Amino acid sequence: MLQNDLLLRAAQGEKVERVPVWLMRQAGRVLPEYRAVRSRAKNFIDFVKNSEMAAEVTVQPVTILGVDAAIIFSDILVIPEAMGLPYQMIESKGPWFEKTIVSQADADALRITDGSNLKYVYNAINLAKKELQNSVPLIGFCGAPWTLLAYMVEGSGSKTFSKAKKMLYTQPKLAHQVLEKITQSSINYLKLQVEAGANLIQIFDSWAGVLSPEMHQEFSLRYMSWISDELGKKVPVTIFAKDAHFALPNIKNTSCSVVGLDWSINPVEARKILGASKVLQGNADPCLLYANLEVIEQQTKKMLSVFGNEKYIANLGHGLYPDTEKEKVKFFVDCIKKYSLQLNDEKVHA
Numbered sequence: 001m002l003q004n005d006l007l008l009r010a011a012q013g014e015k016v017e018r019v020p021v022w023l024m025r026q027a028g029r030v031l032p033e034y035r036a037v038r039s040r041a042k043n044f045i046d047f048v049k050n051s052e053m054a055a056e057v058t059v060q061p062v063t064i065l066g067v068d069a070a071i072i073f074s075d076i077l078v079i080p081e082a083m084g085l086p087y088q089m090i091e092s093k094g095p096w097f098e099k100t101i102v103s104q105a106d107a108d109a110l111r112i113t114d115g116s117n118l119k120y121v122y123n124a125i126n127l128a129k130k131e132l133q134n135s136v137p138l139i140g141f142c143g144a145p146w147t148l149l150a151y152m153v154e155g156s157g158s159k160t161f162s163k164a165k166k167m168l169y170t171q172p173k174l175a176h177q178v179l180e181k182i183t184q185s186s187i188n189y190l191k192l193q194v195e196a197g198a199n200l201i202q203i204f205d206s207w208a209g210v211l212s213p214e215m216h217q218e219f220s221l222r223y224m225s226w227i228s229d230e231l232g233k234k235v236p237v238t239i240f241a242k243d244a245h246f247a248l249p250n251i252k253n254t255s256c257s258v259v260g261l262d263w264s265i266n267p268v269e270a271r272k273i274l275g276a277s278k279v280l281q282g283n284a285d286p287c288l289l290y291a292n293l294e295v296i297e298q299q300t301k302k303m304l305s306v307f308g309n310e311k312y313i314a315n316l317g318h319g320l321y322p323d324t325e326k327e328k329v330k331f332f333v334d335c336i337k338k339y340s341l342q343l344n345d346e347k348v349h350a
């Protein structure tokens with residue numbers, strides 16, 4: 001059905017003709033075309049809620065950069081909002097919550113959403129699917145319950161997330177109650193994303209790295225694993241636990257198909273820990289794209305040869321930085337396509 005299903009097949013562990021590539025934050029400020037649409041919206045949240053605009057910027061990187069997948073343009077923070085905790089996105093500062101979760105009463109007031117108040121996301125998926133005309137798969141996503149809890153307790157971004165971690169140590173029962181509500185909401189939401197047309201799902205645990213291995217297992221991975229069990233029956237699921245190599249042995253034991261890697265882990269090491277059953281995704285440092293073309297080319301070739309052509313999806317180790325030059329992003333994508341084909345040729349001739 002899809003003209004280019006490389007990502008979908010690679011995520012299912014199948015052999016592919018070349019390595020698929022997409023980039024976290026590919027729909028974003030790196031593209032002048034994105035900034036043009038963004039400038040028509042009153043603010044970030046209105047932008048996210050405008051299904052036509054969201055669909056438009058979802059499709060842009062496929063056309064402009066030639067990536068092998070679209071990722072729906074939205075934000076992980078739509079779930080807290082749908083549960084009764086609205087946020088604002090403050091220009092050049094990031095997310096901000098007026099109300100935060102402190103007490104049992106706050107936790108009790110949170111509702112589990114059945115997903116029906118997030119129709120603007122499914123509408124955007126529907127529209128983006130139409131515009132994509134079956135060219136490439138579309139990735140749906142959510143935030144890891146722990147990463148969402150971190151924002152909901154802290155009220156904003158933080159270097160340490162110590163308020164949120166304090167809750168894990170001082171009110172663990174309360175934390176688990178909220179995590180369970182977030183997980184159930186996320187499962188309902190993701191199932192509706194899949195119904196609307198999402199072909200794969202990625203769970204972003206951006207703040208995995210602030211937890212100890214034991215705390216991550218108890219308060220984060222347990223819930224991602226639950227989501228993966230529920231969604232994995234429908235579509236391939238990717239778990240991306242940033243800055244948390246310590247979690248890889250436990251991630252290996254979950255039902256997820258794909259494991260996202262940040263740039264701080266050596267691919268050989270990751271493969272050793274995860275074994276042959278998982279597909280790996282990553283992991284170029286987004287700062288590589290500040291380098292000159294020669295360096296980008298050399299590093300991309302190296303990354304491909306270390307990961308190999310099988311059970312691998314090329315990506316960055318985290319989202320694109322907004323001040324990256326669009327031409328370099330395109331060059332990176334082209335290098336992946338070119339050199340993964342060559343890897344295949346070398347195999348044939350060897």
Ligand code: CP3
Nearest residue numbers: 024025026027028044071072073074075076094204206319
């Ligand atoms: O292209 C894609 O990857 C899809 C779109 C996407 C966005 N946010 C759009 C966005 C995705 C997958 C996210 C996920 C997200 N949002 C995460 C997890 C991934 C990660 O980066 O670790 C997190 C932690 C958030 C929360 C969030 N949203 C923050 C901290 C910020 C502010 C930082 C910034 O770059 O300004 C956002 C805003 C945001 N989300 C932007 C975009 C394109 C930038 C805002 C703008 O364009 O004005």
